[in-house]
Amino acid sequence: MPPKKVLILGGTREAAELAKSLNDSGDWHVTTSLAGRTKTPLPLAGETRIGGFGGPDGLAAFIRENGFDKVIDATHPFAKTISSNAVAACQTAGVPLEIRQRAPWKMQVGDHWTVVESLKEAAALLPSGSRVFLALGRQYLDEFRKRPDCHFVIRMVDRPEGDMGFASHELVLGKPSANRVAEQSLFEEFRITHLVCRNSGGMSGYAKIEAARKLALPVVILNNTADQ
Ligand code: NAP
DSSP states (O other), X not given: OOOEEEEEEOOSHXXXXXXXXXXXXXXXXXXXXXXXXXXXXXXXSSEEEESOOSHHHHHHHHHHHHTOSEEEEOOOTTOHHHHHHHHHHHHHHTOOEEEOOOOOOOOOTTOEEEEEEEHHHHHHHSOTTOEEEEESOGGGOHHHHTOTXXXXXXXXXXXXXXXXOOSSEEEEESOOOSOHHHHHHHHHHTTOOEEEEEXXXXXXXXXXXXXXXXXXXXXXXXXXXXXX
């Protein structure tokens, strides 16, 4: 029997691991879809397609035209539009949708978290003069530009074009490390006093939480239910 066709909505480490395991099984012909946010994504097992579909109708048409037997939503928990599009598109196309949602992190002994529901609340909580590590995507930075009294160390995968619009900032280019010691060294090198991040769950971004715990750093953490 020929392998069945699966479309993985990806962009996460978990999606890449899933693509590899389904591809290796020989039971599935795997296509992973990426939004195209990262300039040079790592190669994935199976086929890759890049770019938006043009909303739920475009995604439904893509599913039908390519004859997928199943769709798996393995996107980042904060990527909410594509997840709701996937629900609508799979209904329209009459194809089953499997949702692989990471569980959020839970606060542990030694963590100093302030959980917030919006980026505005996160920015307002930072004390004047603080040195803040922003582990957020570039689309989540606006509220922090309104705090010229803080210094921001901003981690991004790709170098941004043009002026960042911050009164005082430094860039750290690259993906988060999965190594707690590496994240701790980074926080120490930049004399970080506060970490701001989202509660994304999963292992790929957890080292920064462990590093903050080790250094007893206050963490301002955005809930997954948050209004971004
Ligand atoms: P989003 O707000 O949910 O989606 C915005 C639009 O981007 C969607 O309407 C869709 O465009 C397109 N899109 C998103 N994911 C796509 C995918 N996997 N394949 C094709 N098109 C996609 O998404 P986002 O928060 O910008 O995240 C974009 C991608 O980055 C996702 O794949 C996600 O897994 C990954 N990612 C996101 C974050 C994060 O913090 N949000 C972190 C790590 C990785 P159309 O409506 O035109 O189809």
